[in-house]
Amino acid sequence: xxxxxxxxxxxxxxxxxxxxxxxxxxxxxxxxxxxxxxxxxxxxxxxxxxxxxxxxxxxxxxxxxxxxxxxxxxxxxxxxxxxxxxxxxxxxxxxxxxxxxxxxxxxxxxxxxxxxxxxxxxxxxxxxxxxxxxxxxxxxxxxxxxxxxxxxxxxxxxxxxxxxxxxxxxxxxxxxxxxxxxxxxxxxxxxxxxxxxxxxxxxxxxxxxxxxxxxxxxxxxxxxxxxxxxxxxxxxxxxxxxxxxxxxxxxxxxxxxxxxxxxxxxxxxxxxxxxxxxxxxxxxxxxxxxxxxxxxxxxxxxxxxxxxxxxxxxxxxxxxxxxxxxx
Amino acid sequence: xxxxxxxxxxxxxxxxxxxxxxxxxxxxxxxxxxxxxxxxxxxxxxxxxxxxxxxxxxxxxxxxxxxxxxxxxxxxxxxxxxxxxxxxxxxxxxxxxxxxxxxxxxxxxxxxxxxxxxxxxxxxxxxxxxxxxxxxxxxxxxxxxxxxxxxxxxxxxxxxxxxxxxxxxxxxxxxxxxxxxxxxxxxxxxxxxxxxxxxxxxxxxxxxxxxxxxxxxxxxxxxxxxxxxxxxxxxxxxxxxxxxxxxxxxxxxxxxxxxxxxxxxxxxxxxxxxxxxxxxxxxxxxxxxxxxxxxxxxxxxxxxxxxxxxxxxxxxxxxxxxxxxxxxxxxxxxxxxxxxxxxxxxxxxxxxxxxxxxxxxxxxxxxxxxxxxxxxxxxxxxxxxxxxxxxxxxxxxxxxxxxxxxxxxxxxxxxxxxxxxx
Numbered sequence: 001x002x003x004x005x006x007x008x009x010x011x012x013x014x015x016x017x018x019x020x021x022x023x024x025x026x027x028x029x030x031x032x033x034x035x036x037x038x039x040x041x042x043x044x045x046x047x048x049x050x051x052x053x054x055x056x057x058x059x060x061x062x063x064x065x066x067x068x069x070x071x072x073x074x075x076x077x078x079x080x081x082x083x084x085x086x087x088x089x090x091x092x093x094x095x096x097x098x099x100x101x102x103x104x105x106x107x108x109x110x111x112x113x114x115x116x117x118x119x120x121x122x123x124x125x126x127x128x129x130x131x132x133x134x135x136x137x138x139x140x141x142x143x144x145x146x147x148x149x150x151x152x153x154x155x156x157x158x159x160x161x162x163x164x165x166x167x168x169x170x171x172x173x174x175x176x177x178x179x180x181x182x183x184x185x186x187x188x189x190x191x192x193x194x195x196x197x198x199x200x201x202x203x204x205x206x207x208x209x210x211x212x213x214x215x216x217x218x219x220x221x222x223x224x225x226x227x228x229x230x231x232x233x234x235x236x237x238x239x240x241x242x243x244x245x246x247x248x249x250x251x252x253x254x255x256x257x258x259x260x261x262x263x264x265x266x267x268x269x270x271x272x273x274x275x276x277x278x279x280x281x282x283x284x285x286x287x288x289x290x291x292x293x294x295x296x297x298x299x300x301x302x303x304x305x306x307x308x309x310x311x312x313x314x315x316x317x318x319x320x321x322x323x324x325x326x327x
Numbered sequence: 328x329x330x331x332x333x334x335x336x337x338x339x340x341x342x343x344x345x346x347x348x349x350x351x352x353x354x355x356x357x358x359x360x361x362x363x364x365x366x367x368x369x370x371x372x373x374x375x376x377x378x379x380x381x382x383x384x385x386x387x388x389x390x391x392x393x394x395x396x397x398x399x400x401x402x403x404x405x406x407x408x409x410x411x412x413x414x415x416x417x418x419x420x421x422x423x424x425x426x427x428x429x430x431x432x433x434x435x436x437x438x439x440x441x442x443x444x445x446x447x448x449x450x451x452x453x454x455x456x457x458x459x460x461x462x463x464x465x466x467x468x469x470x471x472x473x474x475x476x477x478x479x480x481x482x483x484x485x486x487x488x489x490x491x492x493x494x495x496x497x498x499x500x501x502x503x504x505x506x507x508x509x510x511x512x513x514x515x516x517x518x519x520x521x522x523x524x525x526x527x528x529x530x531x532x533x534x535x536x537x538x539x540x541x542x543x544x545x546x547x548x549x550x551x552x553x554x555x556x557x558x559x560x561x562x563x564x565x566x567x568x569x570x571x572x573x574x575x576x577x578x579x580x581x582x583x584x585x586x587x588x589x590x591x592x593x594x595x596x597x598x599x600x601x602x603x604x605x606x607x608x609x610x611x612x613x614x615x616x617x618x619x620x621x622x623x624x625x626x627x628x629x630x631x632x633x634x635x636x637x638x639x640x641x642x643x644x645x646x647x648x649x650x651x652x653x654x655x656x657x658x659x660x661x662x663x664x665x666x667x668x669x670x671x672x673x674x675x676x677x678x679x680x681x682x683x684x685x686x687x688x689x690x691x692x693x694x695x696x697x698x699x700x701x702x703x704x705x706x707x708x709x710x711x712x713x714x715x716x717x718x719x720x721x722x723x724x725x726x727x728x729x730x731x732x733x734x735x736x737x738x739x740x741x742x743x744x745x746x747x748x749x
Contacts, residue, residue, distance in 0.1 A: 071746075072405065072409055072430050073426055073429040073430055074429065075430065075431055161577075161585065162575065162576060162577025162578070163510070163589070163594055164592065164594070181577060182576065182577020182578070182579070182580075184580065185577045185578070185579045185580045186577070270520065270580070271519065271521040272520055273519065273520025273521075274520060274579060274580045274720050274724065275717070275720050276520075276717075287713070290401075290405060291709045291710065291713060292710045293405070293426070293430070
């Protein structure tokens, strides 16, 4: 370790006049100190390069592009337009606000039901009443999540066909033919159906994560609660739920982000239709970029999504942090 | 001794890799991006064999065959093109040509085509699709017009000896056939928001009213139809779906998969469709013998959609000469006769006139309607296709009257054309 007095020594010596050899020695020592102090940071360089190239640069370039007018079909006609894209998006575009509303409802409904379903199934699988085939059941619950999104969505699309889709056939066989309908073409039902498919696909992730959180809660707490005569609700309210609160926050935040930017499920099921009833911001962005080639306008939608998520997630975390402080 | 043997081994490795790299340096690989999947089409199986044959005949050229769906192909071409890369040989839908030319993704092959002594075997109508502003950007490969595909047995059961010949007859037959067999509807069509097949069905109906989608006036594109003409088309759809209830409930928003499957499974008696439906012969089983094609029911005329697919050279290809050599070969007479024999239709007249094509009962009605065929206009169509389907859905869901939808479509098209004209 270098002491503070040693660090001051070169200045004193310089004042006294030092030889060239001593100077070199001092420089070499200084280099070693510098090297030692900064050496950990060298190891970050590959990380910075990768993150910079794959995340920071595209993000920054996307934001830059949102201030330009650029259509891929008309190369060479790019021009700087300032906030014009944002103005158009917020004040002139008739489809933006419905798409934003759909995104918020889709995210809120999906995350809420995924969490409830995930929590319920995790509690069930963790229950002492389910003794047999526990691992098998856990594997089965995970199935919807391990099936690729594209396969999953296309399967649902076929199962939901009005005439010969599996869902309607099943309803007819069960004597519930009167509620059979075109689930993806009925204007009232298409949105709930898309949410349902998304919930079905994503809830196993909650199950597995919450299940992992449940196993970390000490058994003694439950034994103590039992001795104290706590009922099931009290056990859940004061032991189980606080025990999985940390895990829950993380998965809820992750899923708010993932669901808000989710593109595949809706695009493959409905393409944002019919009549934009399931249009969300990612499908709208895709349409602008890849159907109309208006990449700068698409970038302004992307930047909006980015800012919206930062604010939403920041708000969520600030609320959660205050909860911990209170506790 | 041991050191010497290690050194000797290293020297051998070095020499071998040098020889390998020299040999490899002389071999080039052509990246071919298309949609021909041997797992789903007999024609694609033939095409795959031809790719290998080309490699055998041209030892210095390897073919890297990348199979994609049309939507993926479109997306990947745009992304790669913007990044300054892409395939050497690319398969395109005819309506993509103007977009890709404007983006600078496909190579101008006008001089190569004009110097090619086989140009004469392709009809002008097919070259028109491969052309943008008098320059040619590829060779036509598949030229497939649409017909009215119908189930002869269903129509007979409903008392019709022949298919409908006019719009009015179409409505009458569709209504009468509906329910003639339990669960069967008279007509089916596409109206998906994805706007892939839907516009290919909508535009011919508009053309049949005597209208155009767009026309060029004083060097600018303007809408080629009136509100009344568009209203007539929307009214036809509305009658079939809502008034006569001749289409399956819940079929609003169908894309080509749903439509093709519904016809294959015998759920609909009539639809506008293409030669690829032959792919479903096995699934259809016995009922396939009742599948018949005929020309489009007429309004003022019986124009049908003439889908021409084009194979071009990627703008950023390093091997343009080799890519052209490949294109000229694979779209030569003998090769085309092999890879369009089953579910596709050839663009070359000398292949169409071959006996095995002329005598093919399935292909006959398709060849017969070629004179009625018309392709999309040479402008970027993506945005207007979406608008077309949006208005159609609004009519089908009864959110707008046909007249309101027609007015709205005309106004939207005018806005889109303003950008294009700029």
